[in-house]
Amino acid sequence: MLVREPGDLDPALVEPIELAPELLERLAAVRRTALARLESGEPVYGVNTGMGKLSKVRLTAAEQRRHQANLLRGRAVGGPPWLPADEARAVLIGRLRTFLTGDAAVSVELIHRLVALINSGAVPEIPAEGAGSAGEIIPLAHAMAPLLDPTPSGLPRFELGSKEGIALLAGIPGATGRSGLAVAKVRRLADRMTAVAAGAIAVVAANRDPYQPSAGRGDDVLAAELARILELAGPESAPRSLQAPVSFRVAGHVLAHVRRTVEQLNDAVERAFTGVTDSPAYLDGEFIGTAGFHGLDLAAHCDHLTAALAHAAEVSTARLHRLLDPAITGLPAQLTPDPGPQAGLVAVHKRAVATTHQLRRLTLPTAISTVETSNGQEDVQSFSWEAVGILTEAIRLTRITTACELLAVHQAFTLSTRDIPPNLRPFFEAVAEAVPPIHTDRPFGQDLTTLLTILLP
Structure with a gap:
């Protein structure tokens, strides 16, 4: 290039x-x-x-x-x-x-x-x-x-x-470069999370009212996300209930927040790259000591995105739990064709629960420690390097919860008489190619690893 x-x-x-x-x-x-x-x-x-x-x-x-x-x-x-x-x-x-x-x-x-x-x-x-x-x-x-x-x-x-x-x-070129890479990863992940949520909405025949773009008035990001979900999930003429569980209804708001937050981090990355972070910096013919190395802007926005992903993962895990419930889906319990002799995907939900628990522990703000080093010359730090490291871990864990929900949505469509909506069909056909049909219990961790490798890179 x-x-x-x-x-x-x-x-x-x-x-x-x-x-x-x-x-x-x-x-x-x-x-x-x-x-x-x-x-x-x-x-x-x-x-x-x-x-x-x-x-x-x-x-x-x-x-x-x-x-x-x-x-x-x-x-x-x-x-x-x-x-x-x-x-x-x-x-x-x-x-x-x-x-x-x-x-x-x-x-x-x-x-x-x-x-x-x-x-x-x-x-x-x-x-x-x-x-x-x-x-x-x-x-x-x-x-x-x-x-x-x-x-x-x-x-x-x-x-x-x-x-x-x-x-x-x-300066802070490392945290800035790593944050820019994280932005690219979260943008891709957000697209997958939207597709998975839309699949869950479609397979349980959720009422489509919460996804009308008009409900996003005053918030262009939200209106766009609602329209995206509605386009993927398609219409539903006979919803199973007047209101689906909250974890389904708030999908647009949750994912809009992820998308908004990742763009805010991207703005912080651009500010760091175009601003002055070297010290001393050579500006207007003089060497000037600066403080751009503090990196608080990056650290704060990495923390913000980590929290947004943690909440999105919690909501995804809640939807996964509902997908195991026949009262919500009208499908066999725990998404197995043989409830009782077979446990189905209940352990997949347990892995998602443990993963969201890990995510919660990452949401403590990073830039709250004032520790002196260099004999007091450096008496505060923003820990922006650590903040982007925590965000990277949050991305990894959110991919796992997304894979868990994706496996459940895929199995729900397999057991359902409902057709996969046309705009979701290519995605779930790729899932079907990657994951063998689930007729009995098996080591589902292998399926999750496959999904993470092929469809959630």
Whole structure:
């Protein structure tokens, strides 16, 4: 992909990256003026001074030459568990995108090397936990280690120039890139959750009144979600009852909230990428200490989306429970053709219950701990790195509850005389191809794993 502007880079990008010559020329010009500014000898944090509480210590020329590489090596204190490959790549892309603004004033050579690392397909071992600082110096030290030492990427060692070590550690590119990747995942998941909920609504012959778009007046996101559910579920001329259980009736509101919240996180990601998060940043010809590394905007919106997913999973689990009830569905108890000798999908519901219990424990707000580090120089943190990690776990768990409900809806259609609505037919035909017919009890965990792999990636 040819990148002409920083905004062209998406954290979910998988194809090779190429940078436009005119973009590189602009960045080279920034680097030249930044180096000239450094020659004045004025103190620039982390370049010709120590870090944190030691920022009053001025470094000699010889110390400055060693300092940039030392910054990375001395802060790589993390360990496993490591980020999965797609998240590690998103961290690298996030760092590259922030470099392309020019705020970091790094060399074109360093940018080329970072592009080469991304394009190599090799991903560094980046700790998923334990950032514990104002910013991301620990995970970024691991992420950028391949630039200093031989790695499976096959790239030679890179000699960091002035300011380039602290630039590699600055800001919140990792949390931003990972959050951008999470946005892409939740958007896909929300589409699947809508289809599953619509299937549940159709198979129990729920009254369609709650899904009329007119009921979303004043809320375009809700009106669109109600219309989406109604289009997928189709009309129902003979509903089983005047009102279906609440878990069915509120599906549009719950999923609209997920969709609204994920777009709010996306807005926060764009603010982080376009704003100033490096410190020191090279702005208008001067090196300026900033506070954009705090990352509260990202942390708060990751927390918000985690809570939205947890609620959506709880509602999905409640619908699953109702699907096992003959009074709601008119189908055999626990969705087995032979109730009593066979237990049906009751244990699938139990797994969903345990999963939602895990999700509830993730909903504690992240940015509520004021812990001092660096001898008091860093006296608060937002823990944005941890917030996106919690969101990633919430996405994983929500996929599981969605798979549990999907299996139940699929089995309910199998046992029902009702036709699958036309707009849902391709989706549930794919489910039928992936999951063998359920006539007797079996290890349903295998079916759930299949659904997660094939239909809920």
